[in-house]
Amino acid sequence: MPAHAGFYVTLGAMIVIAATTMLTGLYGSKVRSTSDFLVASRTLGPRWNAAAISGEYLSAASFLGIAGLVLKGGVDALWYPVGFTAGYVALLLFVAAPLRRSGAYTLPDFAEARLGSAGLRRVCTIFVIIIGWLYLVPQMQGAGLTLHAVTGEPKWVGSAVVMAVVTLNIYTGWMRSITVVQAFQYWIKLTALAIPVFVLLIHNAGEDPGLRNSLGASAPPYFSHAADITLDHDVVLEVAAPMLVKAVGSEDGRPANGTVYWAAGEHHVTRNTRLHFDAGSRAPVVRGAALNNAKWLRPLGSGGHPLLATYSLIVALLLGTMGLPHVLGRYYTDPDGRAARRTTLLVLSLLGVFYLFPMVSGWLARLYLPELLVNGNTDAALLLLPRAALGGWPGLLLGGLIAAGAFAAFVSAGTGLVVSIAGVLSTDVLPGWLRDFRAATAAAWSVPLAFVLAVSSLDLAQGVGLAFAVAASSFCPLLVLGIWWRGLTDVGAAAGILAGGGLSFAAVLPAAAGVLSPGWQAMLAQPAVFTVPLAFLTMVVVSHRTSDRIPSDVSRILLRLHAPDRLGLSEDRDLDQLGARAGMAALPRMRGGRHRR
């Protein structure tokens, strides 16, 4: 096989995906003109929009991260996909239809329309940026990882390449965030995952059943063939039973060159150490991963307070989805509140189908890729799986397909996020300095990029979980109380957002930077179970105290939000203006900034 074959295959697959996406975009924009773009896309119906929402939503965390977490943590990791999906149940029950009828396109729009306060709008804007940045970090990290797994380039190269593509994308408008393109993205991601998984399952069914059944055994995972592993960062390995291992480098503070004896327990191995495992030997695992398959199969296996951590994760994911900046705008494509509800129902089905595949890949990775448990790069599981299981050209081709699908996930999620952050940066936050949308775009991605480069970070899915925690502690109370409670005031809303969102951000920031000891890490990375109630409570109490500030037209606004669509009371923004804001090619936004109502 020629050298760099993996790189060329992946590159080829990426080009095919990019070209088809662009063609779809061109076709989509030829069909309708800029000004009536939204009206036209409204004729597409909930099915298209549901696929578009799912396409934009399935990011690095869903595509790569879940398989890695399942490999590492077993059944507990499944709370991530479950929570990512459950978020749409909460969104449907409390937010979807009224938000659509409010005519707001972004969260700051909603806050301003509901409570009429410019100050509150600014607070919301800041949190849109924070959440967007937190969400961008895992996308870039995943991109670095993907390129590293395919070509061996240093990880920063992949992050930089993805941001370059995203920027190009925004400047040229090649891959617009229009409904057709995003809907297409969902099917690309599903295909790029489903085909390899099906092939691998068929392959696995034909293999020695001993390997397959080892998942059900209580022993640690084992190497089905000999493996040489070079560590690219320091790791702490847990060993279940005493074992001999060949090491070149340094372990437990001593230089090693040859066979070393590892007793059961923890062993520190430094960067650049080479480890060799014979076929059939048991794999030690990085700290925090399930030590043996019996633990892996059973829930609540992680240390600390597994029940509390699980609940906190459920709260964050269940309530965080509704506060993600790039999700809400999509609902504007639905013609009315009822369609927004039907769309959400379809989104739930689409996500449910998608999330079967990362789980199955996690099982397969546990069989074929125990070396990732040693070097800690579990997020790369999906990328390496076809080559490890199949080898040869089939493995190469399927691996290329997965890598290209992952790349599509980073680019589509990254573009949506960068556009929404740059939009508020250039108009709301720094209008004096950053009037130019291009400069704002650079600012939008440079902060998270610097963060990715500077600090070692969490697993992809956990990183995304932090963004959900902050969103759940800031925007969820604003939306739920704003839609259902007359008594909300602007001061109360701002106080709640600052208390809940601020505290959760203060908690997750050190967790994201990875500077904490494992105990604190587990506690601070999941703050939602405390900060969400705090935010709700603050909003209610402060609103009661400032009840003279309840907007005088609150009844009229609530009527708009809740009146059935066929009465025709809901209010839409001017469509021309919205066409500009929805970022038809983002160009109008770039030049003129955003129009205020």
Added chain:
Amino acid sequence: MSTDPTGPDDDPWEALTRAAQDAAAQEKAREANGYPVAAKVKLGKRERVVLAKRSSSRRVVRTLAELEDQTSVGEVLVRQLVRVQLILSIRLMLLTVVVLAGIPLLFLVRSSGTISVLGLRLPWLLLGFAVYPFFVAVAWSYNRSADRNEQDFADMVEN
């Protein structure tokens, strides 16, 4: 659509004016009696006078005007709708939360982790497969009920 004794050819403005006078009179009468609700019955009576051409405007002028102007009838109607919808949402949210929060509690029972159904351990079956149809079922039943609540409200306003 219900019958309109003023006929579709009558001047809609005349109907509107009459409607407004009628509304004001009823409002006063109601306040005098200290009798705020009974909206459905009264609206049901009034509807015959009011209807403009729905095919063109799709609006029921007077009731909508009341809703928009936040007279006490409109206010009560909206509050009622919001309450019904909120109760529906809370009920289904509680169901979802109880199921989601119950799963880890079930897992605390050690033996639950070793039960196999269809060759899969129970936790994997629940979290990997079974929750998704559950979510879809919750969403489907919500959509049906919420649509029906809105339907009832709209019928009440328009008839």
